[in-house]
Structure formats: C-alpha cells, structure tokens
Ligand SMILES: Nc1ncnc2c1ncn2[C@@H]1O[C@H](COP(=O)(O)OP(=O)(O)OP(=O)(O)O)[C@@H](O)[C@H]1O
C-alpha cells in the first residue's frame with residue numbers, strides 16, 4: 394500500500410525541478426540543473442545567508458517567477474507542472490509554504506484567521522464560515538486543538554508577538570492539510586520549548602503522511618529532524634545526503650557556515 398497522500402506504492406509526492414534559474418538584476422540567485430525534493434518524509438534545505446533557499450521555495454510556490462525551468466509535482470500516478478499554474482492552485486494540490494517573514498493577517502483575530510484557512514481548504518465561501526454556526530462547530534475543535542497545544546495568550550484576540558504570528562502562520566498552513574509543507578525558518582525567534590513543541594507537532598503530521606521540506610539555520614533542528622539534507626550555496630545544491638553524510642563533509646559546511654555546526 395502507499396504511504397498515504399495518494400502516492401504510488403512506496404513513494405511520496407515529489408517536486409522535480411529542472412533547469413530552474415532566477416536572477417535579480419545581474420545577480421543569479423537560483424541556478425539548479427536537476428533536483429528532486431520530497432522523496433523522503435523530512436528534507437532539510439540549508440546553506441548560508443543569500444544562498445537562494447527562500448527564493449527556491451518562492452519559485453516552487455510561484456510567488457516569484459522563474460526565468461527558465463520547470464517544477465513538476467509527481468504524486469506517483471500523475472504529474473502536474475506547478476510552474477504553469479496560478480499560485481492559488483498550488484496550495485489546492487497540497488503544496489503549502491510558511492513564510493520566513495510572517496505576514497500580518499489584515500486585522501483578523503487569531504480565531505478568524507484560522508477559520509479562514511479551513512474555509513480555504515473546504516472551498517467554503519468565507520462569509521459562510523463567519524455566519525453559520527454549524528461551520529464553526531465543524532472546524533472549531535480542530536482549531537481549538539492547535540490553540541491549546543501552543544497556549545496562545547489571547548486566542549480570541551490578535552497575535553501580538555512575532556512568535557505568535559509565526560505559530561499562527563504554521564497552524565494556518567497545517568489546517569490546509571498539505572501533502573508537502575515547505576517551512577522557511579519555522580522556529581526562528583521561538584523559545585527552545587516552543588521549538589520542541591513545533592517539531593513534535595510536525596513529527597505527528599509526518600507520521601500521518603505529510604512530507605516536510607524545511608529551511609532552518611538552527612542546525613541542531615536539521616540534524617535531529619531531517620532524513621535527507623540538501624546543502625545549497627550560490628544558488629545551487631552542492632551536497633545532498635543524510636545528516637551524517639553532510640556532517641562528515643565538515644570542510645564544506647564550515648566553509649559556508651563557519652565553524653561549530655557539525
Ligand atoms: N526580490 C528581490 N530582489 C532583489 N534581490 C533579491 C530579491 N529576493 C532575494 N534577493 C537576493 O537573492 C539572494 C538570495 O536570497 P534568498 O532570500 O533566496 O536567500 P536565503 O538563502 O533564503 O538567505 P537567508 O538564509 O538569509 O534567508 C540574496 O542575495 C538576496 O539579496
């Protein structure tokens with residue numbers, strides 16, 4: 394049987410990248426010949442500041458346009474060229490991304506912004522979500538579960554701290570029930586305790602079939618959580634393997650990230 398996600402026996406949905414390039418002005422920021430992401434349940438994407446990690450994720454999500462290349466989602470039974478889709482269609486195929494810099498939720502309370510996320514998942518019209526009690530009852534428990542886990546100070550109010558905004562963004566993404574979740578520095582700025590909670594929550598979701606691609610500068614998180622690590626530098630993936638393999642290439646890691654990481 395499959396591992397879930399409707400993927401082929403033994404396989405997960407993967408993102409296949411070919412000939413992907415992106416420049417800003419005369420600076421080439423992403424230049425990847427071939428790369429497959431998502432073959433393993435948890436894949437880390439690491440590299441120095443400016444390596445192109447966020448840009449690569451934005452290219453996958455089509456929140457920025459590639460200059461050349463293709464990005465294909467392969468779920469084992471069908472292939473879809475994400476690089477030809479409108480950005481909003483990508484989330485509906487199960488590919489969802491959190492933001493390195495969290496967005497404000499346009500004046501919505503924590504509760505309302507999460508209701509809006511489930512509305513998106515179920516293709517509900519947003520006004521129904523707010524007006525009709527049964528809709529709130531149907532999704533409220535799921536939302537409340539997340540709010541209880543992360544102990545928001547004022548769930549009926551607004552997200553105040555950067556940490557709460559970060560968690561809200563993560564929960565919003567999880568409510569979309571992604572097949573592949575792209576995480577851009579999900580634990581940056583969170584306490585050690587909350588970081589542990591976030592990783593535990595993600596492990597539960599991964600056990601249920603979700604795949605994770607995670608960018609993180611906290612390499613202890615990467616080494617402990619990832620099945621495979623892609624090391625990116627100057628726009629390309631220069632090293633791939635399990636955490637032990639990457640750590641064994643300490644000269645490469647230290648050249649780009651400095652000492653003390655392996
Ligand atoms: N919209 C933009 N316009 C111009 N340059 C950009 C833009 N977005 C990114 N860049 C540049 O592209 C390069 C790669 O940036 P990117 O944000 O992808 O790196 P990153 O690997 O995510 O780095 P970090 O670890 O610091 O988050 C950087 O030099 C950055 O300044």
Ligand SMILES: [Mg+2]
Pocket residue numbers: 446447448493577
């Ligand atoms: Mg980044």
